Amino acid sequence: MPWRRPVLLAGIVLCLGCGHIVRNAPNHPGAPFDFESPPCQPAGPPAGPPAKGAAVDVRYLGAAGLYLRWGDDSILLGPFFSNPSLLRVLLGRWRANGPAIERGLGGLPVSDVEAIFAGHSHYDHVGDLPAVLALAPRARVYVNRSGAHALAPYAAARTTALEDGSGQWVWLTGPGGEKRPIRFFAVPSEHAPQIDHYLWAKGPLKEDWREPWTSHRFYDLKAGETFALVVDLMSSDLQSVRYRFYYQDAANRQGIGEPPSFPDGHPYDLAVLCIASYDKAKGQPAAILKTLRPRHVLVAHYDDFMRQQDRPVRFVSLLTDAKVETYLQTICRELGCGSPSGAGPTNPVCGPSSSRWTLPLPGEWMRFPALSVNNSANQPK
Ligand SMILES: [Zn+2]
Numbered sequence: 001m002p003w004r005r006p007v008l009l010a011g012i013v014l015c016l017g018c019g020h021i022v023r024n025a026p027n028h029p030g031a032p033f034d035f036e037s038p039p040c041q042p043a044g045p046p047a048g049p050p051a052k053g054a055a056v057d058v059r060y061l062g063a064a065g066l067y068l069r070w071g072d073d074s075i076l077l078g079p080f081f082s083n084p085s086l087l088r089v090l091l092g093r094w095r096a097n098g099p100a101i102e103r104g105l106g107g108l109p110v111s112d113v114e115a116i117f118a119g120h121s122h123y124d125h126v127g128d129l130p131a132v133l134a135l136a137p138r139a140r141v142y143v144n145r146s147g148a149h150a151l152a153p154y155a156a157a158r159t160t161a162l163e164d165g166s167g168q169w170v171w172l173t174g175p176g177g178e179k180r181p182i183r184f185f186a187v188p189s190e191h192a193p194q195i196d197h198y199l200w201a202k203g204p205l206k207e208d209w210r211e212p213w214t215s216h217r218f219y220d221l222k223a224g225e226t227f228a229l230v231v232d233l234m235s236s237d238l239q240s241v242r243y244r245f246y247y248q249d250a251a252n253r254q255g256i257g258e259p260p261s262f263p264d265g266h267p268y269d270l271a272v273l274c275i276a277s278y279d280k281a282k283g284q285p286a287a288i289l290k291t292l293r294p295r296h297v298l299v300a301h302y303d304d305f306m307r308q309q310d311r312p313v314r315f316v317s318l319l320t321d322a323k324v325e326t327y328l329q330t331i332c333r334e335l336g337c338g339s340p341s342g343a344g345p346t347n348p349v350c351g352p353s354s355s356r357w358t359l360p361l362p363g364e365w366m367r368f369p370a371l372s373v374n375n376s377a378n379q380p381k
Helices: 004-013 086-091 098-104 130-137 145-150 154-160 286-292 319-334
Strands: 055-062 066-070 073-075 113-115 140-143 159-161 171-172 178-188 226-235 239-249 271-272 297-300 367-371
Touching: 055 297, 073 178, 098 130, 113 130, 130 140, 130 154, 140 145, 145 154, 145 159, 154 159, 239 286, 271 286, 286 319, 297 319
Parallel strands: 073 113, 113 140, 140 159, 239 271, 271 297
Antiparallel strands: 055 066, 055 367, 066 073, 171 178, 178 226, 226 239
């Protein structure tokens, strides 16, 4: 239908269908949760560190961005704060918003971060990396080959393409090359179209960029191959998995982006799932939930990343209240929300949350409990 795409594009420009309400939030009984006027502030950092190996602290940064701290180790996934307007994205050249990045990373010891990840290289996943990398001089960068090409002027020596380690466990290492208690496994995946069957800025970059990004357009940051990640947080002796999460920064079709089963048998403690465009990814989120059977779901990439940071939160373009409702109901149908899972945040969060899912507010902290050692099905290898 030739009229369909222009109508959908107009919808994005006018933010038609940008919902902002979760009808049933068990942590806010009796009233719908309106992201435009939330009844509380995003939860701050939990007081004091957790007992070693007992919990992981996670901060939702907005879009597909996460900061994660496991004992003495910390990583970033897809940090993005600049939120250029649609007009700038379509017509302007790349520019990062320094004050927004500073605000978004405020209070985080970014200089200690050991690794930064992105599953694909659209601007809302890697677009702030030149600025973030300057704040995180120790961090290795794990992006797809397109992202590695784009980052060549900024971080060639510390970037690894996910394609190079795909299908095997890759350990983070310290300054002396020693293993740190975090490892990841990159799973080839796919990126659902954003509009109709259309995927914006698709395809790979084939050569290293030589110029600073200011001479490029946002559209020049091509998606490249999309990866999902399995990340294991390990015991301090590195022998067993203490916490396992799945990270997806683009919705994928049924049967794609599903990790193999691992012999250790450790369950998925958390699945970070991308809700944006999920309705264009056949069979989702049911299929990925059936495969992973996660103990809890962190619903990410729901917030409009074209809004100015000081504007109220709405859902990404074309994500309606009804679509969010269907998504959350699917999680409950697949995983069961009736009884406590013991896997949700142990601190009170402001964003809507149930025993099986949480939609954290941008900037919100969550402390997720690891299974007690006795409960863990995990066997040393
Ligand atoms: Zn994307």
